[in-house]
Amino acid sequence: AQSVTQLDSHVSVSEGTPVLLRCNYSSSYSPSLFWYVQHPNKGLQLLLKYTSAATLVKGINGFEAEFKKSETSFHLTKPSAHMSDAAEYFCVRGGGFKTIFGAGTRLFVKA
Amino acid sequence: EAQVTQNPRYLITVTGKKLTVTCSQNMNHEYMSWYRQDPGLGLRQIYYSMNVEVTDKGDVPEGYKVSRKEKRNFPLILESPSPNQTSLYFCASRPPFSRGGLDNEQFFGPGTRLTVL
Numbered sequence: 493a494q495s496v497t498q499l500d501s502h503v504s505v506s507e508g509t510p511v512l513l514r515c516n517y518s519s520s521y522s523p524s525l526f527w528y529v530q531h532p533n534k535g536l537q538l539l540l541k542y543t544s545a546a547t548l549v550k551g552i553n554g555f556e557a558e559f560k561k562s563e564t565s566f567h568l569t570k571p572s573a574h575m576s577d578a579a580e581y582f583c584v585r586g587g588g589f590k591t592i593f594g595a596g597t598r599l600f601v602k603a
Numbered sequence: 604e605a606q607v608t609q610n611p612r613y614l615i616t617v618t619g620k621k622l623t624v625t626c627s628q629n630m631n632h633e634y635m636s637w638y639r640q641d642p643g644l645g646l647r648q649i650y651y652s653m654n655v656e657v658t659d660k661g662d663v664p665e666g667y668k669v670s671r672k673e674k675r676n677f678p679l680i681l682e683s684p685s686p687n688q689t690s691l692y693f694c695a696s697r698p699p700f701s702r703g704g705l706d707n708e709q710f711f712g713p714g715t716r717l718t719v720l
């Protein structure tokens with residue numbers, strides 16, 4: 493069965509320091525991978541998606557993710573955290589019909 | 604404005620009282636889906652629909668029904684709600700596959716917070 497594992501349930505960083513949110517997926521011929529963000533009491537917003545055109549994917553608000561097939565990973569990074577980045581982040585795997593969400597990583601940003 | 608709408612946004616009900624949560628999209632998407640969100644579990648897929656009159660179970664379909672009589676609408680029906688269906692529900696729709704055969708991103712509604720007493 494397809495699966496998505498977000499390796500950290502909570503991540504805490506200081507403002508201005510790098511962010512790393514880790515995601516591993518179960519292997520597949522051609523995974524459809526996404527990162528979504530959910531701010532408190534808000535809906536889900538797409539951060540970025542893997543398109544197979546490039547292994548390094550750039551998203552909104554300075555976020556990036558690198559697709560590593562050999563490691564079955566799709567980690568999300570940002571060079572410098574901002575207070576407004578505090579939210580919950582979901583790694584998502586599509587595959588035609590079913591959609592699998594990771595359990596989420598809550599990002600805390602300290603001033 | 605392209606959007607997915609859900610109604611109601613908030614609902615408190617009692618065990619066993621049938622309810623329907625509506626979902627509508629104005630983007631002419633063929634694919635629609637329902638999810639529930641629970642703390643520590645992320646979002647889990649309840650049902651999805653590839654097109655009109657075509658629906659299938661996701662990972663947590665027990666206690667739910669859906670129908671897809673029109674392309675734009677995909678209601679979620681709880682025939683006999685129970686307290687364990689207290690959750691935050693999201694509807695989503697998605698355009699057809701992108702070039703290369705990968706999924707396009709889904710567009711989510713604002714969510715419906717359901718409490719079953």
